[in-house]
Amino acid sequence: SAVISQKPSRDICQRGTSLTIQCQVDSQVTMMFWYRQQPGQSLTLIATANQGSEATYESGFVIDKFPISRPNLTFSTLTVSNMSPEDSSIYLCSVGKPPDYGYTFGSGTRLTVV
Amino acid sequence: QQPVQSPQAVILREGEDAVINCSSSKALYSVHWYRQKHGEAPVFLMILLKGGEQKGHEKISASFNEKKQQSSLYLTASQLSYSGTYFCGTERNDYKLSFGAGTTVTVRA
Numbered sequence: 001s002a003v004i005s006q007k008p009s010r011d012i013c014q015r016g017t018s019l020t021i022q023c024q025v026d027s028q029v030t031m032m033f034w035y036r037q038q039p040g041q042s043l044t045l046i047a048t049a050n051q052g053s054e055a056t057y058e059s060g061f062v063i064d065k066f067p068i069s070r071p072n073l074t075f076s077t078l079t080v081s082n083m084s085p086e087d088s089s090i091y092l093c094s095v096g097k098p099p100d101y102g103y104t105f106g107s108g109t110r111l112t113v114v
Numbered sequence: 115q116q117p118v119q120s121p122q123a124v125i126l127r128e129g130e131d132a133v134i135n136c137s138s139s140k141a142l143y144s145v146h147w148y149r150q151k152h153g154e155a156p157v158f159l160m161i162l163l164k165g166g167e168q169k170g171h172e173k174i175s176a177s178f179n180e181k182k183q184q185s186s187l188y189l190t191a192s193q194l195s196y197s198g199t200y201f202c203g204t205e206r207n208d209y210k211l212s213f214g215a216g217t218t219v220t221v222r223a
Contacts (some may be wrong), residue, residue: 001158008140031209042116042201043213065176092155096209102146103203103211 004104009078013083013113017101020079023108028073033094033103034066043092049076068090083113115140117204119214122157126192134217136184136202143207145178145185151198159200160187170203189219197221 003026013019023032034046046066047057055068072078081089090110098104117138124132136145144163148156162178167196174196178185187198199218203211 005215033210042215043211045210045212048210096158102148102161104158105155 001104002029002097002103004093004106006093006109007110009107010110011112013111015084015113017083018079018081019056019083019109019111020077021093023075023089024072024107025095026063028051029095029097031095032070032076032085032102034068034078035092035094035105036040037092037108046078046091080111083111085113087111087114100109116212117214118201119202119217121217123218124217124220126189126196126219128194128221128223129191132189132192132219134200134202134219135184136186136214137182137184138204140183140204140206142180142183142204144176144205145176146203146205146211147174147176147185147187148197148201148203148213149196150168150201156201173219192221194221194223209216 007022016053032049035043036046037043045058046061047055049055049068049070051070051073057108065081068078090108092108094103117136124193126132146161147159150156160176176187191213197220199216203215205211
């Protein structure tokens, strides 16, 4: 399975600012997924990042708030823009190769907005 | 659409068994199971495919009833290392997973 390096691991940000989260994968993958997990809650898919095309966003998430870049098959970034305290959460990237393997998750970015 | 997972929590003593259930109102292509320990990322346990094929590892088994769109994860002879939150993830042949609310498993000595 793939190995993902995600950073930063945590950050405390002022409201109104933006934070960019990076995920680097040790192998080429077609699709990369970005999730949000509120403490003690389940994982919610934000968007799917495909290399060479626009990211596709799930209901309730928009590109202006969560712009995504996917410059190549091993790297992606998620930006949380114009942050408010409601954006405080854990953000995770994920890649996989179903059905042979499940999905591997990055270690997560714990974001606190003050 | 988020699958329904039950129970919400279970407490076991070492060696005891437990079953976690996951159901969906939509036709499924596959069901995944993950375990997440506190402060860590979810870790893949098993995938169950439409047609009955299973791929996974560890001493944990699962089943997938395609007609009922239900899956069950069986924790047999539980060990302390089994503690964590278990999530099912359902896929409708688009590689996107919808995760259940999770089941917190606590195994005590």
